[in-house]
């Protein structure tokens with residue numbers, strides 16, 4: 001059954017999605033900081049969110065109150081260009097004054113098992129997050145939750161082995177952890193995502209379909225992803 005609380009929103013281009021996402025982050029941060037004194041954000045990995053991250057660099061914000069977490073990570077050395085945390089640092093995080101102690105990369109260089117256990121401890125008492133950003137893979141994966149892989153429903157963070165998209169070893173937050181958020185934004189751009197998006201919208205049981213938010217769950221999709 002498709003989740004009827006999903007709000008699919010169409011945009012003409014990936015640029016518009018990047019612009020909208022950047023604006024959403026800034027607005028959500030302002031609200032969270034006014035209400036709770038801090039903004040707890042979980043970042044998506046992959047290439048899709050980078051355009052939005054880049055747009056944040058020159059924006060005025062109360063950066064000292066931002067706390068950054070990651071939805072998944074690849075088990076590679078910390079300085080590997082394929083690390084989700086490194087990409088986010090290069091385009092955005094190293095260019096704004098977020099205190100280093102407020103940035104919480106998944107220590108995936110320690111191996112999936114150890115990293116998952118440590119990150120679960122870290123996030124256990126940090127929830128609910130204010131905003132979780134996610135992407136969608138061509139096969140319907142989100143974070144590093146891949147089709148056909150078991151999801152331990154009660155865990156917050158899991159080690160992932162044998163991922164079909166390299167590297168095979170990864171760490172991922174689970175639907176339980178990702179869903180503990182006041183809002184979730186899922187970014188879907190490009191023709192390559194069309195089939196997965198169409199299957200999801202038709203109610204297929206994909207990893208992304210397992211994401212259910214306690215708050216708002218919006219899917220921002222560009223015309224190429226929506227129409228193919």
Ligand SMILES: O=C1O[C@H](COP(=O)(O)O)[C@@H](O)[C@H](O)[C@H]1O
Nearest residue numbers: 044045046047048135136137143
């Ligand atoms: O491997 C991953 O893939 C998805 C999608 O990545 P993209 O490059 O197509 O945007 C991403 O959401 C996930 O976090 C990542 O680790």
